[in-house]
Amino acid sequence: MDPSRRGVLTAGLYSVALGIPGWPDLVGRFEMLRTDPRMRIGMAEVRSVMAMTERISDLDDQFGGRMARPMAASFLVNTIAPYLQADASEEVRKAMLSAAADHCYLTGYMAMDERHDSLAQSYYMKALGLAGHAGDHLTYCTTLRGMSVQAVDLGHGSTAMRFADAASAASPQAGPRMRAFLAGQQAHSAAQTGDKAGALYHLGIAEVAMEQAESKAKAFGSYDPSSLAYHEAKVRWELGDKTGAITAMETSDRLRYSVYVRNRVRMTGMLAEWKLQAGRLEEACADWHRALDDYPTIQSGRADDRFRSMMAMVKPYQGNRHARELYDRARPMAKTA
Template sequence: MTEAAWGNGELARAVNRTGTETGQRLKYDASAVSHWLGGTSPSAKALPVVLETLARRLKRPITAFEAGFREMPTPADQSTDTVSGLVDLGSLDMDPSRRGVLTAGLYSVALTIPGWPDVVGRFARLRTDPHLRIGVAEVQAVVAMTERISDLDDQFGGRMARPMAASFLVNTIVPYLRADASENVRKAMLSAAADHCYLTGYMAVDERHDSLAQRYYTKALELAGHADDHLTYCTTLRGMSVQAVDLGHGSAALRLAEAASSASPQAGPRMRAFLAGQQAHALAQTGDRAGALHHLRTAEVAMEQAESKGKAFGSYDPATLSYHIAQVSYELGDREGAIRALRHSATIRPAVYRRGRMRHRSMLAEWQLEAGRLEEAVQNWHLALDDYPTIQSGRADDRFRSMLSATRPHRRNPHVRGLLDRARPMAGGQGRARTVREAMT
């Protein structure tokens, strides 16, 4: 608390704010913190919230022992074996009755990231299954399945596709990782598994299960290192940076983007463009205008040099570059420039990316409303609602709720009322339906 420069009341209020991310309505006050200082401990459910609150303030991991809630350090509650950890993670994710526990964790801004020198080429030799040998065909099957799941995710959202990905991870990929194989095939399978974990983490982000996403991302980093796969390692770090900046953790996003850039000295132009664009967004969010504009220009130059075709997922294209330009412009206070760039991104984005189209149209509408362009905003929200019923996505739900909140002060406007009339049948659950009714009254 001294290092954080927090008094009892400040810590209590910060813990209560962090607790809302897990759905906990904590009501701690200064007296509760006095009890902690006197030797009591928060409840088992609240303790991780307290530790994460301190970690966010101090920008490093904080253990229960370091915070004074334990008399001695305890071993980490996770498997040290990469493949066993995948089984534990995927099996929990497959079980609907246990998924709530898995997804209730907090996003950690001080997560320890395994560095490239720590993971590269260090895959422990496993006891292989003498009854199963894999070759190139099995690797190709995993790659193809991951691409198909990625296509479904793009069209319908992570909530629909992720259970399939978790099941495929446990039932097919893990046995392949334990099978007998040549060295080249084994590395190729590790690389394919890393891609699959990265995609599964990305879909967890889409559901707003951010702590779970971090666990999948960390496994992807480990697998990519074991496979000597620099591309997937850097792609995963970049994805973790995107997650951080979307959650408003600019410093953590910058740290992750810079780690990705440092680990990819021989990256191709498309990867360099994405890394520079992501660094620009993170720098803009932290208020570094000059750095943001410099990296944005670097991204534009690299994009001009990029090849015309990238990977099935995780690739960077002109539409995403325009999105980065929009985000940087918005963070730096240029709302009109942000609107122009986001509108341009929408015109060149491939039609298959339905979820991204819905989210970005909603974002464009929000920015237009902030600029006083109500009717244009309503038009774009109508376009967003064209896609919304077909998408199972927590991030899309966030944009839907933002629409309801942003339009509430304008509910007497006939254009807004028509929009809300259309939104009512899409509300789904009782909570969201109630929110629509409240927005209209």
């Protein structure tokens, strides 16, 4: 049984028209859980939740959401939920709510990676509520941005733009890296709706903010130049600039940290698809071979999407030696998809 469904969340169909809980409406209004007087927690328990979330995030980056999410869901039900009901000081309670919000956001992201999109949306809504009660602006905005990523990934550009704009509006005091993080998503969402001027405007904001962020300090594990190059690639592709999109995606691939194995499989597969559509068959096959090097270790619905797309796209080219070799190599891996 999936622990995430044991009374913690109820997931229906993915809702395009989902309302966005405003920050002022959430702060201080989250329904308080019944306190268990037999348990009291302190900052040590908060730190343990934060550490566990970080470790699970590392596993997700390396192996994909299908491998890591059951662990996250179980930890949410069996450990975090009782902590939220435990007796605690106000400082500790807010810190635990914030840690729980971040964990819910991560679990939602992994559910999205598995292609359990309605379940992911439910986790995201729970994360927004927890973040609001904790006064955690960062996780609130990050979650809205995650909801935008999910919407644009499903082809709902207008919904993605609504979430991205809400995230940006809720973070007026954000630092440069967070501004780049949010503006990059706004650019991608705008491009999907056909708003070229808006897409280029937000991409310009993201580029300036990233320059400011990189001049101050490197931030491994957050929005970085590879992520910005990916957003540039998606914007250019949506706006019809195939050559520019391929170049930007190659830049993203070159700058990506090696620990992000799941993303490397997905993005390399996407790059290969674009190259094939641009008539660059042999280059596409070479990129797909790179994706297949890591694919057997990845448990990800979105990576499986790229695998199935590769098999469908390369099959008509079996008269070409490079395409035939790729197809023959990939066929035994099809069971993993």
